[in-house]
Amino acid sequence: MNRKERRAANKRRDESAKRPNAPGFGSAADLAAEASRFYGMGRLSEAQEICRQILAREPAHVQSLNLLGLMAQASGDHRAAVKMFVKAIAADEVNAACHYNAGYSYQALGNRAKAATHFSKALALGMDAKAGSLILQSPVITSHLGRIDVKWPLPVTNVELFGTEGVAPLASDLFLRCAMETTTLASIPIEVLLGYARAELLRLAGNQGSEDDDIVAFACALAGQCFINGYVYGRTEADAEGASALRDRLLQDLASGAAITPLVLAVVAASFPLHALPTADALLHRDWPAAVTGLLRMQLREPLEEMAERNAITALTPIKNSVSVEVMRQYEENPYPRWTVNPLTAFVADQARGKIALTEERQAKLDILIAGCGTGSHAIQIAQVYPNARLLAVDISMTSLAYARRKTRELGLRNIEYAQADILELGSIDRTFDSIESVGVLHHLAEPMPGWRVLVPLLRPGGTMRIGLYSNLARRVIVEARARIAARGYRATAEDIRRCRQDIFREAEQWKPLIGAKDFYSMSGCRDLLFNVMEHRLTIPEIAAFLHDHGLSFQGFEPFDDPTVMEKFRKQFPGTADEASLDQWHRFEIEHPETFWDMYVFTVGKNVHGSFRAPS
Incomplete structure (x- = not known):
């Protein structure tokens, strides 16, 4: 060199x-x-x-x-x-x-x-949260959606949409199939496409069509999606009649012992929950391919297990309040939410990586009350975070509790006791707790503040309470939607909820916050969101007044998914921003009413020393 x-x-x-x-x-x-x-x-x-x-x-x-x-x-x-x-x-x-x-x-x-x-x-x-966006990146999906977009909101024919290949290209998309079996797909385009696919599968099954393995597996996955979302998809009158005729044929074949093709079974299950069909348990005694076996587990075995779980659930309090009885009926018919995967995957993943230590607090033998546990997702999260805690999880719906017990047993958790109870009657149980959680529940009582007042004496001195309540400012679009529903005479029936959703789809620009909410994409979620028997909305001053009157100290709102919220908050109060100031948060919400779209979710302490500042 x-x-x-x-x-x-x-x-x-x-x-x-x-x-x-x-x-x-x-x-x-x-x-x-x-x-x-x-x-x-x-x-x-x-x-x-x-x-x-x-x-x-x-x-x-x-x-x-x-x-x-x-x-x-x-x-x-x-x-x-x-x-x-x-x-x-x-x-x-x-x-x-x-x-x-x-x-x-x-x-x-x-x-x-x-x-x-x-x-x-x-x-x-945790990829379930991104499933919809990933599916929409698929060239097969985008090509089909492009054909729908050309005529939307007018319908396309199945021949125009699927051509000579039918649903085979969709059926070959394994991620789509896995996602349909796992999570509610919260997307208008995907829902519309899957609605067409269901109609095409109905045509195939009615004509004794394809028994291709991929087509059958796709039909089973679609039936799983329909079951998870509570059969919320709209359908034409002709499709509804065709599905009913196919169901009747299946029941006749089941009674006579005749052969039932996997495709027919799957297509029926995409329109009707199998566990609701008479003598459907006889299906469990036949030989089926793996995809159908998975479908039967979801739609037959697990519901049967939940029926058995009901016998082990204690009725802790009476349910006497007339509104409580109506709310109970709603969640008996539509337990909310129906979830499939472990609800605390991020926490479990970080713990497996060693990023989360089993601290002294997490190892403590705490007594925790979950007041309004629904289908168990919340209680299971807390049980995983505090493995040595003793949890009492109560709810008004026996159907929801049975679902929660089954999921808890599947996950191998042994530190949760489930019981049926009305929050308004919990003062009679003669127990106290280190921590109480009631998120998304109190606003469905006849009066939320009396219900919250019942919980305060159950909290031990020095304990904490985590509460979630609807915001009056954030839910203005819900108020408008509920008024529209009342004016048009929609009832809280499955058929009316489907019709209402289709109307909202056609006016999507006006209802963007609704169609952006995951709850809108399932029957139980939509009923909870728009057709609830009782809904109260509160303001930060009302919350502050309650805390003041009951010796509770505000400890802060939950971290926001949107990091810009805190940036805006600090910008509005330069040099004086105080996350523990309800007065500041009240003024901030007036400027940014969408902040608490989901709920106010916050923690308070009992008998914690320090000043309390109520908003003016």
Whole structure:
């Protein structure tokens, strides 16, 4: 090497040392952020080089392995992609994104069993919240939706939509199938498309059509989605009649012992819950393919188990209040919500990674009351966070409690006692608690403040209470919708709820907050959202007055999903922003009425020393 070449090499070395992606420079996190930036800019070779530098130091660096896998995936090298994703999962087995990415590449390689396993794992680990947006990225889905959009809101025919291929392209989408079996898909386009798919499957089944494995598995998955969402999808009168005729034919074949094709069974289950059909339990004594067995577990075995669970639930208090009786009837008919995956996946995942320690507080043998536990998701979250706590979870609906008990048993949790009770009557149970949680419940009582007042003496001195209440300002669109529902004479029946939703779809611009709410996409959720027997909405001054009168100290609102909320809050009160000031939060909400769209969710303490500031 001559002098000129040495100078050039030294210059390149010096420039390389100054770059953030140089070996030995910066933390792995900084380098990974730089690699992600280059990846986003399409500078793949530079992103790959940085990832390799990181892996030279940390061979199990998950983000770098995942990024290399994505770049291999983008180039069509799915074998190389799978190798990267498998290594990433070995280092972090609860990483939902890595499981999803692995599933995508396994599907591309034709390994459908492994693809489905990884997709299901991703959904169970929290990917269910993003399922709708991921499905809408599928070229098959977008091509079908494009054909609908051309004529929307006018209908297209099944021939126009599906052509000669029928639903086969949809049926081959494994992530779509896994998502339908796992979570409510909260998307108008997906709902419309699946509505057409159900009609096409009904036509196939009525004509003794395809028994292709993928078509049957897709039909079973769609039946699972319909069961999870409470059969909320709208349908034409002709489709409703066709579904009823197919159901009657199935029942006749079941009674006579005749053969029943898997497709017929699945299509009937996409319109009617199997457990509600007479003698349906006889279906359990026949041989079925795996997809149908899973469907029967969801729609028959589990409901039968819940019926058995009811016998083990204690009636802790009477239910005498007339509004309480009506509310109980609502949630007996539509238990809310119907969930399928572990409700605290993020916490469980972080605990598995060692990011969450079993602190002294978490190990404490606390007595906790969940006042209004619904179908158990909330109680199960708390039981996982505090494994040594003793939980009493009460609800007014026996159907909801039975669902909660089954899910709790499936998860192997043993520290929850379920009982039927009316919050208004809990003063008679002669028990006190270190912590009380009542989120989304008090505003459905005949009067929320008397119900809240019942809970205060049950809280031990120094204890905390977590409360969730509807905001009067945030729910103005709900008030408008409920007024519209009353004016048009919609009743809280399944058929009227379907018709109401279809009307709202056609006027989507006016009702954006509604159609953006996940509850809108299930029968129980929509009834809870728009057709509730009783709903009260409160203001921050009303909450503050209650706290003042009952010796409770405000400890703060729950962290907001939207990080800009706190930025706006501090900007509105520069230098004086106080997250514990209800006066400031009241003034903030007036300026930003959408802040508490879901609920006010906050914690208060009992007999905690310190000043209390009620809003003016």
